[in-house]
Amino acid sequence: MDVSNILASHAAKYQSVTVEKETPLEVDPGLLMVTDLNPIEAETYNENLEEHLQSLARDGVQSLMTSLFSLPTKPSPDGPLAILPPPVYQLPRAKPLPKPKPLTKWEQFAKAKGIQHKVRDKKVWDEEKQDWVNRWGRNGKNREVEEQWIHEVPHNADVDYDPRKVARDERKERIVKNKKQQEQNIARQTSTRERKQEIEKTLATTRMSTASMGKFDKILEGEKKIRGVKRKFNPNEEPVTNEMKASLDLLNKMESDKKKMRKDPRGEEGSLNVRKAVKFASKGKGGVALGRELSSGKGRGGGKGGRGGKR
Incomplete structure (x- = not known):
């Protein structure tokens, strides 16, 4: 076949x-x-x-x-x-590598002391129960002292001393302390990030204040390039009508400023500081006291006669 x-x-x-x-x-x-x-x-x-x-x-x-x-x-x-092996081709990233997060206060201390981070297991071995129990939470190992049936009482303790309440209060204080430290770490990271943004904004504003818009300024290490900032220049060659229009606009502006100054003249009276003069004349007592003195005649005629009496 x-x-x-x-x-x-x-x-x-x-x-x-x-x-x-x-x-x-x-x-x-x-x-x-x-x-x-x-x-x-x-x-x-x-x-x-x-x-x-x-x-x-x-x-x-x-x-x-x-x-x-x-x-x-x-x-x-x-x-x-x-199980895939490591890649052979090195592909470029679409976005830059993420910046490392700033170290917390504990991480800085651990790095200086050489302390290595160890992940704690959620379960711990209980010798009395001969079983694995939770480290935290309900029926956790951290509540062992306050839930035990017998407690040791100090000799100098008060009559109403409650060891279970003391152990519970200490546990809650530790929780509050850890939460406060966590909030401080978050606030420290946020303030560092905001401070960095403020410095970058101030630096960018300083760059724009120069005549060249920071083009010829010395670039600092790690400074980002300012984009979208350009200075506009008029062309070297332009029609005569444009130059004439610019000159007329300047003259019109000067004329309008001159008219405003005429409407609001400032002579000697305008430049006089009335409050300062009243304060000086009344020796710091005020305008009401000065008016009373003038009406009563205390401020008239000087000399030894006081009120200017007859000789």
Whole structure:
């Protein structure tokens, strides 16, 4: 029985999983990327573009799947998962790296003392119960002292001394202290960020105050480039009508300022400080006291006679 035709049709229907090309495909399973460096066949491309693209895509996906199935796997609830290797190609980032957050007060202290951070487990072993219990929360290890059935009372304690209440108050004080320190850390980070923004804004304003808009100023280390700030200059060659219009506008402005000064003349009386004069004349007593003195005649005629009496 000749089955060559059947095998040929089967082979044509199901292509081989091995992709053979003049230039082997470069597969990077870490990025799930395949690079085909073979030149494009012009005849196949012009004859049937869709079929040509499908063939290229099929070869690339087949090479990628072959490399994935050759990787080591690990079990998971959804089935075996392939462990991807580190990527070969270094792709550029779309955005810059995030800036590191400022260290908290405790992190600065731990860094100076060489203290390493250790993540505490949520469960701790209880020797009495011989079981794992919660470290915090309901029935937690931190409430062990206040929930125990017997307590040690100091000799100098008061009659109404309650050890459970004392232990509970100490636990609440620790909670309040930790919360206060957390709020201080958040406020310190916020103030540092706001201070930095204020400095950048002040620096940008200072740059714009120069004639060149900061173009020729010395750039500080780490300073950002100011964008969107340009100084406009009039062209060197422009029509005479524009220059004449600018001169007329200047003359009109000067004339309007002159008219305003005429409407609001300021002579000697306008420049006199009345309050200062009244204060000086009344020797600091005020205008009412000065008026009373003038009406009573105390301010008239000086000399030894006081009120200017007859000699």
